[in-house]
Amino acid sequence: MKKILFVCLGNICRSPGAEGIMKDLVRKNRRDANFYIDSAGLYGGHAGALPDARMRKHASMRGYSLDSRARAFYPSADFLEFDMIIGMDEQNIRQLNLLAENDEERTKIFRMTDFCRKDTEYKEVPDPYYEGADGFELVLDLLEDAVGGLYEYCSKK
Ligand code: 4NP
Numbered sequence: 001m002k003k004i005l006f007v008c009l010g011n012i013c014r015s016p017g018a019e020g021i022m023k024d025l026v027r028k029n030r031r032d033a034n035f036y037i038d039s040a041g042l043y044g045g046h047a048g049a050l051p052d053a054r055m056r057k058h059a060s061m062r063g064y065s066l067d068s069r070a071r072a073f074y075p076s077a078d079f080l081e082f083d084m085i086i087g088m089d090e091q092n093i094r095q096l097n098l099l100a101e102n103d104e105e106r107t108k109i110f111r112m113t114d115f116c117r118k119d120t121e122y123k124e125v126p127d128p129y130y131e132g133a134d135g136f137e138l139v140l141d142l143l144e145d146a147v148g149g150l151y152e153y154c155s156k157k
Helices: 014-028 053-060 075-081 090-099 133-156
Strands: 002-008 035-041 084-087 109-111
Touching: 002 014, 002 075, 002 090, 002 133, 014 035, 014 053, 014 133, 053 133, 084 090, 090 109
Parallel strands: 002 035, 002 084, 084 109
Antiparallel strands: none
């Protein structure tokens, strides 16, 4: 059983998107028993909320139904519980590294775009919150590519 936690700032746009895409891929491959997937936000102010309406709309246009509820990242519990903690951007990674208490925890931190398979200029999944429709489409393009790469990575090991 591989336990994966996707992390962004608010847990209402990028990380619930990654969670929904990964869960869909795992389900399609009948690997539900091999994965536990969740997401969390480094800022807990949206706790309890559904993903942002724009994120849900753009995800549903690609066949994903996002129905997770936002929650804060809990350093002590989450570093213990999860095998991989995957941040979306530079700021997320920096913050996760500051919250990690030892090297064992630090080795669990990964960057979403490191799993991208397509040649892309993007070294992070950019925050779409203050962007328009294009920003959400870009997030979904990057997440679909990176989640596919992550699934391959996990299936090889
Ligand atoms: P996310 O996007 O980190 O992808 O969920 C954001 C959501 C909310 C805020 C920032 C980014 N916010 O400032 O409230």
